[in-house]
C-alpha cells in the first residue's frame with residue numbers, strides 16, 4: 001500500500017512557478033510509492049486536526065514555523081526539513097552563528113541590534129562603532145529575505161544611512177563584500193551527506209547571482225574539498241537537504257553565504273539534467289522511520 005504523506009507549501013505559491021514545484025515533489029515521491037497530499041499553510045492545522053493520523057511524515061516546503069512546530073511536537077510527525085533547520089536558515093543571523101559554531105568559513109559579519117519597530121538609524125553612533133572593522137563597499141542584508149531581494153551593496157556612509165532610513169526597522173546584518181565574487185557563486189545541492197549536483201550562477205548585470213536577479217546557471221564539477229564544505233554547512237544547520245551558496249574570495253578560498261532549506265529544484269534540474277527532486281524523495285522515503293543523524297559533526 002502506498003504511504004500517505006503531507007506536502008506543506010506556502011499560500012503565496014498559488015502561482016505557476018509554485019505549482020510546478022509542488023507537482024515536481026508529488027511526482028518524485030510517487031516513484032517511491034508515497035502519495036503526497038499538497039496543502040497550503042492556511043489549511044494544515046484544520047486538516048490534521050480532523051485527520052491526525054493521516055500522514056506518515058511531512059515535506060515542509062515553507063517557512064511558517066509554527067506549523068512545523070505543531071506537526072513535530074503535537075502530532076509527532078517527522079518533518080523534512082526540520083523546524084530547527086528551517087528556522088536557522090531563514091534567519092541569516094542564526095545561520096551565521098551556526099557557521100561560527102561549526103567553523104564553516106563565511107564572510108566577516110556583524111549582526112545589528114534588534115530594535116522592535118524603531119529605526120536603527122536612531123542609534124547610528126552605536127552602529128558605526130559596531131561596523132568599524134568593515135570598509136566600504138559592504139553588504140547589508142535583511143536577516144529574513146530570499147531571491148537576493150533583501151540584499152544590498154552599500155558604497156558610502158551616505159548610501160548606508162539612506163538605506164537604513166528605508167529598511168532600518170527590520171532586523172539587519174552587515175557583511176564584508178567579497179568583490180572578487182561579484183555576480184558569481186556556486187549553488188551546491190546537497191541531499192543527506194551527498195552533493196547531488198552543483199551549478200555556477202553568473203549575473204553580468206548585478207552583484208547578486210540569484211536567478212531572480214538575472215543570474216544563469218551552468219553545471220560545474222566541484223573539488224572534493226568544496227563538496228565537503230557544502231555538506232558540512234548543511235550539517236551545521238541541521239538540514240536534510242538544501243542548496244548551499246558559496247563564493248570564492250581573492251585567494252580562491254571558499255566562503256559559505258547561506259544554506260537554503262526551501263530551494264526550488266526545477267531550475268537546477270533544467271540546468272543540469274539531474275533529477276534533484278528524485279534524490280530528495282528517495283532520501284526522505286528512506287529516512288522518515290529512522291532517527292536522523294544530521295547535524296552532528298565533530299568540531
Ligand SMILES: Nc1ncnc2c1ncn2[C@@H]1O[C@H](COP(=O)(O)OP(=O)(O)O)[C@@H](O)[C@H]1O
Pocket residue numbers: 107139141145146147148149150151175176177178179181182183184185207208209210245247257258
Ligand atoms: N558578502 C557577499 N559578497 C559578495 N556577494 C554577496 C555577498 N553576500 C551575498 N552576495 C551575493 O548576493 C546573492 C544573494 O545573497 P544571499 O546571502 O544568498 O541571500 P538570498 O537569500 O537573498 O539569496 C548571493 O548569491 C551573492 O551573489
Ligand SMILES: [Mg+2]
Pocket residue numbers: 147148245258
Ligand atoms: Mg542565496
